[in-house]
Amino acid sequence: MITKEELFQAGKITRTHGVMGEMVCMGNTDVLDECAYLVLNMDGLFVPFFIASRRYQNNTSWLIQLEGIESEQKAKNLVGKEIFLPLAWQEDAEQVSYAYFVDFEVYNNNELVGTIVE
Secondary structure: OOOHHHEEEEEEEEEEEOOOOEEEEEEOOHHHHOOOEEEEEEOOEEEEEEEEEEEEEEOOEEEEEEOOOOOHHHHHOOOOOEEEEEHHHHOOOOOOOHHHHOOOEEEEOOEEEEEOOO
């Protein structure tokens, strides 16, 4: 069984694209370029989904098709889900995961602006 401690957050599914189950994913690491699968939290269980196809939509998002998700309705069920990848893959990433910065404090000229919450 996959646990959250074994994973890092690598992005999020933001919306569907078309009627064949393709989804737009915002990502924060180059690891998504090369991975064979991604992990989604499905009602408390971390479930791997194999990637059938992927292509860049722009420099911050991908269009991803997952195996077994071949309809818009199935894809809609995944919208809003955070994308996780194994921690071991984070070491290979060229960028740090955005999740790394959660709880950092932001200052402007020594004045606290706020704390990063997400």
